[in-house]
Amino acid sequence: MGAWSARHRKTAVFGWLIFVVLAVFLGGAAGTHQITNSEQQPGEVSRAATILDQAGIKSPSGETVLVQSSTLTADAPAFQQAVAQVVAAVNGTGQAADVRSPYDTKAISADRHSALVQFNLPGDKDAVSGKVTKTLDAVAGVQKANPSLRVEEFGEATADKWIQAQFSNDFASAEWTAVPLALGILLIAFGAVVAAVLPVGLALTAFMAATGLVALSSRFLHTSNDASSVMLLVGLAVGVDYCLFYLRREREERAAGRDAATALKVAAATSGRAVLVSGITVVVAMAGMFLTGIADFQAMSYATIVVVVTAVLGSLTVLPALLSMLGDRVDKGRLPFLHKLKAKDPASGSRVWNAILTPVLRRPLAATVLAAGVLLALAAPLLTMHTANLTFNQTLPKGNALVQTSERIEAAFPGSPSPAIVVVKAADLGSPAMRQALTDFQAQALATRKMHGPIDVTPYPQANVATIAVPLNGSGNDATSVAALDALRHQVIPDTLLKVPGTEAPVTGSTAGSHDFNAKMSSSMLPVFAFVVVFAFLLMLASFRSLAIAVTAVLLNLLSVGAAYGVLTLVFQHGVGASLLGTAGVGAVESWVPLFLFVILFGLSMDYHVFVVSRIKEAHDRGLPTKQAVAHGIRSTAGVVTSAAIIMVAVFAVFGTLSMQSMKQMGVGLAVAVLIDATIIRGVLLPSAMSLLGEANWYLPRWLNWLPNLEKELPAPPITPVAGPPAEPAEPSLAGARHRRIDA
Incomplete structure (x- = not known):
């Protein structure tokens, strides 16, 4: 794919642009079909929605107006007058149906200081959104006329309207924050404007194309707002990472003295292959969510698969074509100070990583025990995790006006809001x-x-x-x-x-929905986990032809996911450190977050694992002993893994700053897991474990010799490299070693 793209540069680039434009245009023309009420929830909740749909009944949105006084009771004339004004004002909008006075329904609190005017807003969600605006304005008018009383509206339509508006604002905020962050980090990583813009540009175009494709196919598999949010989150992260891996390797090969065509071939055969394996792993992991049978999960899974496949396709086709077109101009727009920092031989690694790696390789057993102990300690709070569909009050910030109204209604009329x-x-x-x-x-x-x-x-x-x-x-x-x-x-x-x-x-109802959803989640958790773990293991086994590497990959990923779960429980359930994130412990983790984090982290963690282990195996296949191959692989990938991890953590952390509790939990969980994975796992546990295993890392039982060899023969290193920074003393043995293949 890389060679074809380099030979047909214009075809690859313009073909990509046409593909993106067509996907966006056709997706916009087709429109987006959202998940229906009957699809949204499992169990009895789904059956109830189906009965209403089949009967042609649009379940009305229930609204309530709280009339409350700290001094007057519901029997006071002023109180009764305010209630009558509310009934008249809501009826006067012409939007409400079945407006009921508390004096008829007995919806008066036990202390008689609070009363509820109840009414319905008929129609679907889009129609109700406009109707509730008018009733809110009418109620606000009554409040203005009665300043000594509290007159507030709350209900399904009010909550939905606020959540939809907030969701759109949060989504726009995340988009405008995450992109500049990623661009800034890439500028520091590459020290050149063109090199930094390429990954962001490709990631954004991949996201745009995927959005159109998801909309186009939403007639057959309905989508959701959550799916759009996740698609941006994952698409930007993996799109930038994949391009970063490819671009960094191509620049490294050019710096080592290879000509442009050979450098592209090496990048395609190494980083390109790592991108492909990583992308397949993410797709397989996300496909596990289809086993839940929950429409929203299936929508998120499908959207993520589409954006990852699109990002992989762009990285393997249009990126080589662009690099071939640009040549050395990829370094245009150099930032002088930053570019000097990049002049160092990448194989030597940074001072920080050298300081970490040296003692780890010197005492691998102690490093393994210490790192595993830290991760197990972080994972310990997982044993107390409680999941639930968070209520409206838990989902939004405590200071929110609607949350306060809901809490006042619940205090006066327990259970009435839902x-x-x-x-x-x-x-x-x-x-x-x-x-x-x-x-x-x-x-x-x-x-x-x-x-x-x-x-x-x-x-x-x-x-x-x-x-x-x-x-x-x-x-x-x-x-x-x-x-x-x-x-x-x-x-x-x-x-x-x-x-x-x-x-x-x-x-x-909300309680029934939460209960049925949790029951469905609990029953599907084991099949999803088993599917993801087994297929990830098989992919690693086929990719590296090593039993030890496949087992190690699965165990390390389980450790990083467990640690992320522990932190999530500690912060969002128990409230430890929650104030630093602008939130508070809500006593539970959103029920869909743990399963979603598992599948997405298992896929994304393979980014770094495949990239790093591929480099280690490449060095070993060229003649280095395992311990030296591990040192070379970690040092030579430290810079790109650090840059990629910082981008992912930054993008995910943006979602951790949003107001919606579910998005906040998802963002923090992903950011923590990636941070742990790129530091403790890849910097300490992976090298120490591989050092302890030694040559056993490459063991493949005889009965598995039938596995295909998916690696490509690399061109021999150049005999006379161009002038550049001196290589590390150990490197000539690697550069000058005869290129050979160890298949068993």
Whole structure:
């Protein structure tokens, strides 16, 4: 691929540009098809959404207006007047349906200082977004007219509107912050403007093309906002990394005296191969998420696979063509001071890495025990990890106005902000038996003392469907709420509604959604982990034809993921150091984050592992003993691995600064894992473990000799290198050694 691109430079470059433009244009023309409500959640929640969809019922968004006073009770004339103004104002918008006064529904708090005006906003999410703006304005007008009272609106539509707006703002902020960060780091790494711009430009065009491709195929596999966010996150990180690996090797070969064509061939056969193997590993790891059966995970998986494949394709085709076109002009726009820093022989490594590597190779056993001990200590909090679908209050920052309103409503009316919704599908909703069952249901629900009123029944006689809103005790995702949900599903509903033949009554709502999602996650965790680990092992085995390297790769990745889990639990669940990130411990980790982190980290960690071990094996195949090959491989890749890791950590850390708790957890988890992987794993544990194993690193059992050899013969090093910085004393034996292949 590299040789073809170098020979057909214009075809490769303009072909890439046409591909990107077509993908963006066709994707924009086709539009994006989002995941539907019935696809979004598993279990009973999915069945409830399907019943409503099949009946043609657009489940309305429930809204509430809190009227509250610290001095007046609901019986005071001024309080009653404010409630009447709210009812009139909401009705006056012409957008609301079923507006209910608290004096009719008894939605008055026990201390009688708070009351809820309840109403629905019919229509889909897009239509409701415009309607809720008008009701918010109407409620704000009532608040202005009654400054001595608190008059605030909160509900599903209000929360969705805020989250969508915040999501868009966060996404734009991440995009505008991450790109300049990556560019700045590359400027320091290369010391030249052109060399720094190339990886960022290719990463961005790969992301743009992938966005169009995902939109184009979203008719068949629906996508989501989470998928778009993850695609930017991963696409920018791997796109820059892949180009960095390739470009750095080409420049190194040119500095060693090779001609431009040979340098490109060597870069293609070494770094290009590492990029390909790494990309395949990420794709395989992400494919494991399809085993969850959860639509949002499948959307994130598919989007990540598309952007990684696109980034690999760009790195292996258009990048060699651009390097061939530019030649030495890739160093244009040199930054004098920084470029002087780059003049050093890359094989000698930096002072920092030499200072770390020397004692590690001198005492590999002590280094292995110490590094493994640190990682196990970091992973220890994992044993206390609690996962949950975070509530609205947990997802957003504590100081947020909507969160404060939600907390005030919950304090006065426990369970009301997120009641359980029972979707009843009957053979005949109007039959005497069904009417009696609905009456018995309400009585038994209240009798459990795990649920409370008001219980609202909304019938749809033409479809023989009804929805019942049942406020549950508890915060929504605590043990009290789960116990209430269990009583509702396995006690109240079977004893009442399901006694009528031909009746279904699945339960949905935020508590039910969180419970069903966690149950599905727990059941799919082991198959996903097994799939990813087994296929990563097989890929490493096929790539390096070594049993020890494949086993080591899997174990080291598991250690880095475990350490990231531990830090995530410590910060976001227990709150240790959370204030430094502008957040607080919320008592739980977002339920989808651990599985997502596992698959993506297992894929991304292979970037460095494949790149470093490929260099070590290359040195060993050219005649160096294993210990010297390890030293050479680590030193010669230290600069590029450090630069790549800093870029990834910076990009991921940007997501750690966003306001949404799930994005913050994902960004911090990825940043911590990559940082650990590029320092403790690649700088200490990998070289010490390979030094201890010695020649056993290259062991392949006889019965596996059938594995294909995927490596390409490298051109012999130049006999007379051009003038340049002196090489490390040990290097002539490597440069002058006869190039040979060790296959077994």
